[in-house]
Amino acid sequence: MERDNNRKYSNKDIEVFWEPKKCIHASTCYIELIGVFNPSRRPWVNMEDAPTEKIIEVVNKCPTEALMWRWLDEGKNSLITEQDKNHIKIRRPAKYNELIKDNEPGKGTDVMEVRIMKDGPVVVEGNFRLITSEGKEIKTGEFASFCRCGQSNSMPFCDGMHRKTGFIG
Amino acid sequence: MNQDKKINEVYIKENSYLKITGNFVLKGASGDIIKKGNEVYICCCGSSQNMPFCDGSHKGTGVKK
Numbered sequence: 001m002e003r004d005n006n007r008k009y010s011n012k013d014i015e016v017f018w019e020p021k022k023c024i025h026a027s028t029c030y031i032e033l034i035g036v037f038n039p040s041r042r043p044w045v046n047m048e049d050a051p052t053e054k055i056i057e058v059v060n061k062c063p064t065e066a067l068m069w070r071w072l073d074e075g076k077n078s079l080i081t082e083q084d085k086n087h088i089k090i091r092r093p094a095k096y097n098e099l100i101k102d103n104e105p106g107k108g109t110d111v112m113e114v115r116i117m118k119d120g121p122v123v124v125e126g127n128f129r130l131i132t133s134e135g136k137e138i139k140t141g142e143f144a145s146f147c148r149c150g151q152s153n154s155m156p157f158c159d160g161m162h163r164k165t166g167f168i169g
Numbered sequence: 170m171n172q173d174k175k176i177n178e179v180y181i182k183e184n185s186y187l188k189i190t191g192n193f194v195l196k197g198a199s200g201d202i203i204k205k206g207n208e209v210y211i212c213c214c215g216s217s218q219n220m221p222f223c224d225g226s227h228k229g230t231g232v233k234k
Binding site for chain 1: 176177178179180181182183184187189191192193194195196197198203209211212213214215216217220221
């Protein structure tokens with residue numbers, strides 16, 4: 001069986017789940033909270049470096065399901081508000097599908113958001129078609145992270161190489 | 170269905186730029202809005218002198234992949 005590298009980190013309040021295969025290197029976590037999420041350190045997550053509320057806030061900003069969290073106290077998990085459900089380990093899949101549905105053309109949320117990540121990729125979120133220079137449509141996405149440093153091994157997508165090459169821009 | 174809807178597009182010129190067209194908001198690293206729609210060229214060769222925008226530097230960088 002293929003070995004996954006999924007990890008679980010906890011402090012006294014919550015568990016944070018890390019699924020590296022789902023990471024698109026949007027770099028939100030370490031730009032926001034390098035003390036907790038530091039890709040150069042092992043283990044890369046240090047749950048003691050920030051208050052629980054701050055960690056939750058940053059995990060909620062992860063654009064994928066690579067980072068998720070849940071309360072250790074199960075009773076609290078059932079009291080989570082709608083806006084926080086995205087990254088709750090137990091609730092995420094259903095909610096995620098709802099989000100995609102909400103984003104369908106014609107529902108008024110068809111504005112694409114393009115975010116330049118500091119020294120990292122460009123993240124595109126919304127409804128879009130992805131076209132190559134040969135005119136081939138390779139993906140219709142709700143979300144993608146594109147290489148800006150020119151060094152990715154999985155072009156046109158970001159694979160995290162910008163960090164190793166020290167890309168600035 | 171939705172025929173009058175403008176379709177958002179990301180066009181990839183390999184090793185050169187991403188051309189993004191449609192209804193978009195471009196945000197910088199700090200979350201500030203740099204630009205709103207309808208067309209922008211983002212550098213993806215790593216060599217632009219005008220980041221994050223393409224300035225034509227990809228010509229001659231030999232960036233491949």
